[in-house]
Amino acid sequence: MTDTTVRIAMNGVTGRMGHRQHLVRSVLALRDQGGLELADGTRIRPEPVLVGRSARKLRTLAERHGVEHWSCDLDAVLGDDTIGIYFDAQITAAREEAVRKAIAAGKHLYVEKPTAGTLAGALKLARLAQEAGVKNGVVQDKLFLPGLRKLRRLVDSGFFGRILSVRGEFGYWVFEGDSQPAQRPSWNYRAEDGGGIAADMFPHWEYVLHELFGPVRSVHAHLTTHLPRRWDESGAPYDATADDAAYGIFELAGGIVAQINSSWAVRVHRDELVEFQVDGTEGSAVAGLRHCRFQHRAGTPRPVWNPDVPASEPFRAQWQEVPDNADFDNGFKVQWELFLRHVVRDEPWRWDLAAGARGVQLAELGRRSSAEGRRLDVPELNR
Template sequence: MTRRTVRIAMNGVTGRMGYRQHLIRSVLAIREQGGLRLGDGTVLWPEPLLVGRRETALRELADRHGLDHWSTDLDTVLSDPAVEVYFDAQVTSARVPAVRRAIAAGKHVYCEKPTATSFEEALELARLAREAGVRNGVVQDKLFLPGLRKLRRLVDGGFFGRVLSVRGEFGYWVFEGDWQPAQRPSWNYRVRDGGGITVDMFPHWDYVLHELFGRVTSVQALSTTHVPRRWDEDGEPYEATADDAAYGIFQLASGAVAQFNSSWAVRVHRDELLELQVDGTHGSAVAGLRDCRVQHRSATPRPAWDPDGPPADRFRAQWQQVPDNEPGGFGNAFREQWEHFLRHVAADGPWSWDLLAGARGVQLAELGRRSSAEGRRLDVPELTR
């Protein structure tokens, strides 16, 4: 058995998502399990090199986790031939120039979404990566969640028959920051920094719909700012210029209709923060982050409408849980995709979640915002490779 070290420049891991999901629960978790075993018996060993602007924060993270390498100089890091992969989890507005430099340096690129604040720039990154011949990928973590993997199993098994509709509910209450600290950074609420829930979540809905149910062909959306005044990390008030809620209707190539409500100004009254209901001619399913429940047409009850009395049916009890059926259980969704990408870098596995797929998500977000501004439904052009 041989061990192959892959040095990864990780930019933006001082932020919440970059630190918890990508550094700790993905790259360091792969190391804790002894590396990633490839098909030929080689063990891939990820070696993170932390990159960022704040020297003190980087040093503290490196010391906390026993890491030897960190830097505030991205250009020096990218000039190092030992660095094979560049990962970006910075604020969206800083992503494009950094990814451009990484591609120009010949590094394989893996990054968070959205890949850019404009479709034009997102498409440019996909083109640059293709022309440079570097392997590239975009985080599409929700595809690897247990609930959505069970949903995919149902789709692949023909459970739904013809899919008629998909309805998604996502969100939670983000505190304003005055009397309780906000759970999201203030840049999320500033347009100039690439903030806004349409830009943040429509790329997710694009890849979920595209991978499970087919291509989005049109969008009609309404984006709004329900809470216009918030308080930042220093306790200072500011005006929110970005949308905190988006309501979208998407037509799919199959004829099915999808509707997603996304909000940082909603209180949760459902089992999970994300729930999808899929209705088909042969059956329906409700999937969350972890669980999935189904109701087949042969077991569909006949509800009775009676507004003058208490409900006779316990509707939730009429659904059946989809079993895990996963040997060893489900792993962390971010780590699962990291493992796929590292195999892709080592030419040891297939890969489809590239920068062009990321550009498709940015395209849908951009069209969603335009649809809201113009008050009309817009067609979504198909992107071809």
């Protein structure tokens, strides 16, 4: 068998996530290591074609990274029969139209989330892709983080017994942009541009909860805009119309209760930027981006509540570290490898546009729940 070159139209790689994680640390990393080697010794060799709106930015990226082809004409790129995959990491408001074009052009699809601004739009994309017979995938990177892979090891081993609850904390302080530059683009804080932390993070929480613990059956959320005034990339003030914090309670199949706080207006007092604590009848664990610590029922100490004396127990030291037992590559790169195998060798793949629609659904229901002040059931989507 011969090596296979896969040309990938990569749209939106001038942005932070598209550039760092998808272009540099995934596709270019695979290119620079000589491609993705398969069991029979052949290789899948990805070749990026950069797409975007700014010729200056694309030219600079291409020259910096030794990429031969780039274009500001998406229609022309999609009309190129040598392009096999369309990847989209644009702002949310621009994604749906571009993905529709890629489907019509018969390209396989790999897209960031949310896949569309509405559930109706996300389901339409999933149906169009299915009808066109194109392979499709949605980025669900957190499943491939070392910490969550270790957590999954505990879940699959039955370590927890009956799982009772999941508690998640995510976020950090994103500077307003006046005295210090903001760490995130300004569109994230404008609802009219598809911004909002619920739209951004609820799709993540949907697939994490679904894959590790079970489908989400109901949501009760409170969304708010803690910082209503921010400054954009040019230093101009603007009104933040999107939520910058979302507090959610999710009931999962089997009665598991998950509570996840997401905020871009919180200062970090934990070991990692995101942490999940899972409590079960037989043990508990705390997982972050890279680490996972656990405490078994037999080794659980008996804390004594006494507010009159200083705490003397070293609570953190009473937990054990789950060992790596493997080399963990970049999570985005790992999922890219799986998708390339799916496209070239038709290997199994389950993170498709229909799965991505569940994340859009949860974000939409979260907004409704907050606006109406009530818990909402999560209907099962027809695939």
